[in-house]
Amino acid sequence: MLRTNRKKNEREAAPRRSHVRKNDEVIVIAGRDRGKRGKVLRVNPSEKTAIVERVNFVRKATRKNPSKNQQGGILEREAPIRTSNLMVVCPSCGEPSRTRRHRAAEGVSRACAKCDAELVSK
Numbered sequence: 351m352l353r354t355n356r357k358k359n360e361r362e363a364a365p366r367r368s369h370v371r372k373n374d375e376v377i378v379i380a381g382r383d384r385g386k387r388g389k390v391l392r393v394n395p396s397e398k399t400a401i402v403e404r405v406n407f408v409r410k411a412t413r414k415n416p417s418k419n420q421q422g423g424i425l426e427r428e429a430p431i432r433t434s435n436l437m438v439v440c441p442s443c444g445e446p447s448r449t450r451r452h453r454a455a456e457g458v459s460r461a462c463a464k465c466d467a468e469l470v471s472k
Contacts, residue, residue, distance in 0.1 A: 366395060369460075371460075373390060374390045374439075375389055376400075376438055377437050380435040381435050386404070388404050391403055397430070398432060399432055401430055407426050407428060407429070440465060440469065441469070443465040449463065449469060450463050
């Protein structure tokens, strides 16, 4: 009989909410691309990663595929980066800041920790 750790499996199944959302402007605070700014293209909360525009470029070799009309060669594209290495840039004060949960009449929203302005994803 195979035994499994139920608590471990339950933890893996439920993805955590990320402080970074799609279309947010973020700044990289750690890694080889530290200091670069970009827009978040995609977020994967279960793996705690995000793909940011013009950040963390990798070179990937691809084969030619005539059926998809795809040329072969070496392509450069964005790779996922850990969300712990990203900080949201507040649109009102223009500085990177932590996010806080702000309760309003219409529900819970994100707010800038420095200027207390509401962060709205475009």
